[in-house]
Amino acid sequence: MSFDWPETFVQILPESWASEPLEELALNYDTVENHGWYSNLDYTVEEIVGYVRKGDILIDYSGGTGILAKRLLDRFGSKDVGIIIVDSSPKFLRLALEKFKDERRMAFRHIRFIREERRLERLDEVLGDELLSRGVDGIVSTNAIHLYFDLSETLQAWKSVLRPWGRVFIQSGNIKNPDSPYDEWIIDETVEVIHSKAMEIVREDDAFKRYRDRLNDADYMSQHEALRRKYFLPVKPLEHYLDRLRSEGFDITAVQHQRIAARVDEWYEFLSVYHEGVLGWVGGAEKITGATASDDVIKDRLNLMRLAMDKVFGGAFEFGASWTYITCEPRS
Ligand SMILES: C[S@@+](CC[C@H](N)C(=O)[O-])C[C@H]1O[C@@H](n2cnc3c(N)ncnc32)[C@H](O)[C@@H]1O
Numbered sequence: 465m466s467f468d469w470p471e472t473f474v475q476i477l478p479e480s481w482a483s484e485p486l487e488e489l490a491l492n493y494d495t496v497e498n499h500g501w502y503s504n505l506d507y508t509v510e511e512i513v514g515y516v517r518k519g520d521i522l523i524d525y526s527g528g529t530g531i532l533a534k535r536l537l538d539r540f541g542s543k544d545v546g547i548i549i550v551d552s553s554p555k556f557l558r559l560a561l562e563k564f565k566d567e568r569r570m571a572f573r574h575i576r577f578i579r580e581e582r583r584l585e586r587l588d589e590v591l592g593d594e595l596l597s598r599g600v601d602g603i604v605s606t607n608a609i610h611l612y613f614d615l616s617e618t619l620q621a622w623k624s625v626l627r628p629w630g631r632v633f634i635q636s637g638n639i640k641n642p643d644s645p646y647d648e649w650i651i652d653e654t655v656e657v658i659h660s661k662a663m664e665i666v667r668e669d670d671a672f673k674r675y676r677d678r679l680n681d682a683d684y685m686s687q688h689e690a691l692r693r694k695y696f697l698p699v700k701p702l703e704h705y706l707d708r709l710r711s712e713g714f715d716i717t718a719v720q721h722q723r724i725a726a727r728v729d730e731w732y733e734f735l736s737v738y739h740e741g742v743l744g745w746v747g748g749a750e751k752i753t754g755a756t757a758s759d760d761v762i763k764d765r766l767n768l769m770r771l772a773m774d775k776v777f778g779g780a781f782e783f784g785a786s787w788t789y790i791t792c793e794p795r796s
Contacts, residue, residue: 467518467519467544467545467546467568467569468519469521469546469571469595470592470594470595470598471594472592472593472594473571473592473594473595474571474592475568475570475571475572476561476565476571476572477572477573477574479574480554481554481555481557481558481574482557482558482561482572484554484555484558486558486559486562487555487558487559489555489737490529490553490555490556490558490559491559492737493528493529493556493737494529494531494559495733496531496734497529497531497534499726499727499730499733499734500725500726500727500730500782501637501651501724501725501726501727501730501731501785502531503724503725504606504607504635504637504722504724504785504787505531505532505535505606507635507720507722507787507789508532508604508606508633508635508789509532509535509536509539511633511789511791512536512602512604512633513536513539513540515602515631515633516540516543516545516601516602517543517601518543518544518545519544519545520545520546520601520602521545521546521547521548521595521598521600521601522536522545522546522547522548522600522601522602522603522604523547523548523550523587523600523602523603523604523622523625524536524547524548524549524550524604524606525550525551525587525603525604525605525608525618525622526550526551526552526605526606526607526608526609526611527547527549527550527551527560528549528551528553528556528557528560528608529556529559529560529563530549530559530560530563530564530570532604532606533547533549533560533564533570534563534564537567537569537570544569545569546569546570546571547569547570547571548570548571548572548573548591548600549570549571549572549573550572550573550574550575550587550590551573551574551575552574552575552576552577552584554574557572557574560572573590573591574590575587575589575590583614583617584614586617586618586620586621587618587621587622587624587625588621588624588625589621591625595625596625598627599625599626599627599628599630600625600626600627600630601627601629601630601631602626602630602631602632602633603622603625603626603630603631603632603633604632604633604634605632605633605634605635606634606635606636607635607636607637608636609634609636609639609705610636610638610639610652610697610699610700611697615705615708616708616711616712619708619709619712619714620712623712623713623714623794626794628794628796629793630793630794631717631791631792631793632709632714632790632791632792632793633789633790633791634705634789634790634791634792635787635788635789635790636787636788637650637651637652637724637785637786637787637788638650638651638652638697638699639699639700639701639702639705639788640699640700640701640702641701641702641719641721641786641788642701642702643719643721644721644786644788645723645784645786647784648723648784648785648786649726649783649784649785649786650699650785650786651726651731651785651786652696652697652699653699654731654773654776654783655692655695655696655735655741655742656692656696657776658735658742658743658769658772658773658776659692659742659743659772661772661773661775661776662743662746662768662769662771662772663679664775665768665771665772665775666679666746666768667679669771672746672764672768675745675746675747675764678745678748679745684745684748684752685745687752688744688745688749688752691740691741691744691749691751691752692741692742692744694741695738695740695741695742696741696742702719702788702790705790706719706790709790709792713794713795714792714793714794714795715792715793715794715795716790716791716792717791717792717793718789718790718791719788719789719790719791720788720789720791721786721787721788721789722786722787722789723784723785723786723787724784724785724786724787725782725783725784725785726782726783726784726785727781727782728773728774728777728780728781728782728783731773731783732769732770732773735769736766736769739762739765739766739769740757740765742765742769743765743768743769744765746761746764746765746768747761747762747764747765748761
């Protein structure tokens with residue numbers, strides 16, 4: 465049996481995002497595919513490969529630029545499984561479409577932000593009637609659940625589209641897991657420590673003395689702290705996610721922890737794209753001051769970030785990051 469979408473299901477809807485040009489932010493993000501720390505997807509891939517059967521349909525919720533989908537398709541081989549990438553970012557989705565536009569096993573859905581209701585569209589609002597009545601066999605969310613400001617509503621929608629025997633695979637490096645060894649990092653928490661180390665360097669190293677006075681401007685620094693926390697959200701504990709899953713009608717079937725090796729130079733490469741979020745106080749973030757940072761300021765931010773990272777990680781080549789994997793099923 466080969467894989468077929470439901471008869472009336474449209475893989476690519478004629479929406480404006482699908483014909484936009486490719487965008488730099490998405491192309492930049494996509495380079496993480498080649499980073500060693502993106503081995504965080506390996507465990508999820510193995511879990512899903514062991515679970516799916518020919519003809520199944522999976523939702524890659526927050527599938528972004530399609531890094532997981534590519535790895536899954538490569539591993540499925542002749543096992544025909546359909547994957548629908550659902551994402552709130554039209555730019556990321558556009559890049560995913562570029563990669564898979566001729567792949568009959570792939571489909572795409574943009575969940576829009578509905579301004580009047582101040583909420584994102586729900587998964588059940590974008591799949592179409594025929595697929596809703598069939599239901600989906602699995603939902604996967606990688607590196608994203610910590611970003612859901614509407615977690616309960618998101619989980620309710622997942623439950624409503626999942627077949628009764630379906631399964632949910634969640635993973636993130638930004639969940640505080642009591643099982644993590646003391647020497648592993650929550651990956652986004654490195655940012656706060658890099659920021660503190662950078663302040664120390666600015667105080668001591670005359671190469672950065674032009675930024676020193678601002679360190680004593682409490683209002684300026686607290687505005688930049690708020691901006692940093694928008695880019696890198698405060699990390700919530702594992703129990704928070706398990707509680708929500710249980711209260712939205714899921715049974716937790718497994719919680720796993722993995723140590724993921726992250727190369728310092730690759731983590732630097734990733735963070736350098738978000739230099740305004742990490743070290744925006746160096747020269748002032750445009751989102752706060754309204755002024756675009758000069759090339760010299762950006763160069764200083766990047767140099768400082770690299771120096772701070774070398775100090776934070778003691779000059780090491782890599783550090784251990786803690787990833788958490790949650791598997792669950794809808795309660796019958
Ligand atoms: C860090 S990326 C992860 C992308 C991909 N799953 C991966 O592992 O590479 C986070 C993704 O979550 C999406 N996202 C952010 N907030 C979201 C929300 N509230 N609901 C659904 N998706 C969201 C982003 O657009 C982005 O594609």
